[in-house]
Amino acid sequence: MPGCIDFLPRLCDAVRVLTNVVCLAVDGLAPFELGVVCESFGLDRTDDGVPLLDFAVVTPRPGPMRTSIPGFSIAVEDGLDRMESADLVVVPAVPRGATTEPVVLEALRAAYQRGARMLSVCSGAFALGEAGLLDGRECTTHWRYTDELAARFPDAQVVPEVLFVDTGQVVTSAGTAAGIDACLHIWRQEHGAAIAGLIARRMVVPPQREGGQAQFISRAVPECTGETLGPLLTWVLENLAVDHSVEQLARRAVMSPRTFARRFRDETGTTPHAWVTAHRVRAAEELLERTDLSVDRIAAEVGFVNAATLRLHFGRARGVSPQQYRRAFTLAPDPQQVAG
Structure with missing residues (x-):
């Protein structure tokens, strides 16, 4: 999948385990x-049908603490003992120059050893590195800090060009927006694409982005104006069942295929084929969760040639078959989609 490295899909046991999340707060955090x-794990969105998680922010010494913004402090009520029951431990951006307290490192190691999943956002990867949880593992952080992360933790395998890396029990993400991507990724794995989509919609962000950090370093994320491919991409998403070859898309964009392919990569960070395939897989997820349509029918609905092609791309992207995914994440059918 472009924009991330995902080694060990969480659907292998077809069990949803994410119910208890803690976020580590240390002095000087961002x-x-x-x-x-x-925002990703702590809000009550049960009115939208999103499961409510048991969420807490924890710190070594409960009470007031400084943040990275002068004059702005926060108060944290829960201590590190709350981490002992967490399914997921999240480490947001922390000061890179300060040594993490031994009690915090021990708590992180203990959580990992008992099987909790670990997630870092931005420079939070440095705390995981100090705890030894990145040794022999591919990982990432903000593009400005990847060289430093590699130098400080030579046993870690730093991947600088991705938004996040998922090695199964440990997920590391790049800058702020990539942290949102990684959080939604975990929601998607644990509770399915429909739930992740509901959260993304409330947060007004894409459910899943393509591309890596490079596309966000030197230029802003392109807006969907008439001077970009935004309108075309919107049309493609509304017409996934149509054949979307580079030649046909270029013709619709009034460009040569070569110019179109170059512009497409500039604006999305990936190729037209990879982008369309990823969104077809995502649409198939929704139909598998919400309808009882056959795999053959779903393949036709989302634009794959046949069920075998859907199984191939779905397996590559998600690590499980469409049938396994449906068994794990079946929701109440959408009457309109079933009728369609």
């Missing part, structure tokens, strides 16, 4: 990244 974690 409040925005803390907010990303709280």
Whole structure:
């Protein structure tokens, strides 16, 4: 999947285990990244049908603490003992120059050893590195800090060009927005694409982005205006069942195939084929969760040639077959989609 490395899909046991999440707060933490974690896992969205998680922010010494913003402090009520029951431990951006307290490192190691999943946002990867949880593991952080991460933790395999890396029990993400991507990725694995989509919609962000960090370093994310491919991409998403070859898309965009392919990569960070395939897989996920349509019918609905092609691409992207995915994440059918 472009934009991330995902080694060990969480659907292998077809069990949803994410119910209890803690976020680590240390002195001098970045409040925005803390907010990303709280927004992703701490809000009550049960009115939208999203499962309510048992969420807490924890710290070595409960009480007031400084943030990275002068004059802005926060108060944290729970201590590190709350981490002992967590399914997921999240480490947001922390000061890279300061040594993490031994009690914090021990708590991180203990959580990992008992099987909790670990997630870092931005420079939070440095705390995981100090705890030894990145040794022999592919990982990432903000593009400005990847060289430093590699130098400080030579046993870690730093991947600088991705938004996040998922090695199964440990997930590391790049800058702030990539932290949102990683949080939604975990929601998607644990509770399915429909739930992740509901959360993304409330947060007003894409459910899943393509591409790596490079596309976001030197230029802003392109807006969907008439001067970009935004309108075309919107049309493609609304017409996935149509054949979308480079030649046909270029003709619709009034460009040569070569110019179109170059512009497409500039704006999305990936190729037209990879982009369309990823969104077809995502649409198939929704239909598998919400309808009882056959795999053959779903393949036709989302634009794959046949069920075998859907199984091939679905397996590559998600690590499981469409049938396994449906068994894990079946929701109440959408009457309109079933009728369609």
